């Protein structure tokens with residue numbers, strides 16, 4: 047067997063027996079990528095058989111600066127070897143002081159964002175839950191507006207504003223107090239943008255309770271790489287301002303430079319009232335999340351929203367180092383945009399070779415949408431067999447999503463795109 051044939055012949059049953067015997071059926075990624083991953087550096091992962099994979103998934107956007115980035119690993123190792131405090135609830139620590147100062151100096155102040163910073167617990171869902179709670183507390187209203195195909199996490203509040211019916215069903219109870227509205231281009235441009243939303247908001251017979259907040263992603267990653275236009279985001283901000291509804295941007299996946307600028311909403315020139323960040327905020331794949339909000343919205347009582355893992359100091363160390371390394375100026379954002387254009391051009395060319403395939407995305411989140419959803423999965427499988435990690439997204443898993451680390455070299459990007467071209471040619475053309 048050639049090495050490629052050996053890879054192709056692999057299946058889930060080749061994983062150590064303990065996965066099937068001990069780990070719950072809920073596991074998912076190891077099914078699509080049946081290999082035991084071991085060493086990871088930059089954009090590359092090596093499995094226990096020595097196979098190397100180019101990672102175009104980057105921990106679902108948690109590894110924007112690559113695996114084990116040496117510039118972040120050095121301060122992390124120094125911190126650990128110095129017996130510095132690791133777990134601290136929300137006590138004051140040297141690492142946290144440094145992170146807060148750096149975040150304020152390099153991210154908030156230059157962007158004139160007068161936000162307070164909350165540590166809500168270490169996951170994106172924690173940040174979303176606290177954002178929803180705060181919006182409800184501030185306004186005294188219950189209902190939230192979300193969008194079709196939104197993804198905001200797996201806890202009950204976050205699920206209530208998430209679109210995917212399979213994920214929602216997992217709640218096992220009614221998911222209430224949220225009303226979905228059409229995301230940009232939901233009707234392929236046929237219906238005027240906020241026609242329905244404004245109509246039911248302003249009509250006393252519309253049946254819509256006055257919402258506390260609107261929660262939105264500027265690009266829906268899990269929802270299928272749906273990109274909202276800048277004008278749409280600006281109109282949404284206006285709509286919220288006019289009616290005293292809070293605007294929450296969930297930047298858990300698209301923040302930290304994924305689309306170019308640090309926050310994905312910067313290009314639209316909007317200023318959300320509340321912002322959630324997680325995934326790449328620690329920079330190293332360590333769990334960490336932030337909820338940011340306008341200073342005057344800080345109506346929390348001490349301890350009203352807490353959690354055991356809000357003071358994960360190793361994450362603060364790598365988060366501060368990531369900001370100092372990549373966000374002192376615009377260079378990194380510009381490089382990301384340039385790489386994004388390169389990826390997009392190549393995807394357009396690949397799409398032109400197959401029927402019913404289109405390219406979509408912004409910055410370094412790009413995708414190929416297939417009319418035939420099975421073709422998207424087949425492409426990901428074929429790419430894995432050639433050593434490229436790629437995931438599908440979208441309501442029917444019909445979109446092949448590209449989320450390479452932003453630090454991926456142009457050579458590696460080209461190599462991954464070659465594999466995608468081959469995979470489309472063999473499985474979808």
Ligand SMILES: *Cc1c(COP(=O)(O)O)cnc(C)c1O
Nearest residue numbers: 169170171197198199296298299
């Ligand atoms: C991943 C994600 C979440 C949830 O984050 P978890 O860390 O998985 O809880 C929320 N919102 C968006 C936009 C995400 O991509």
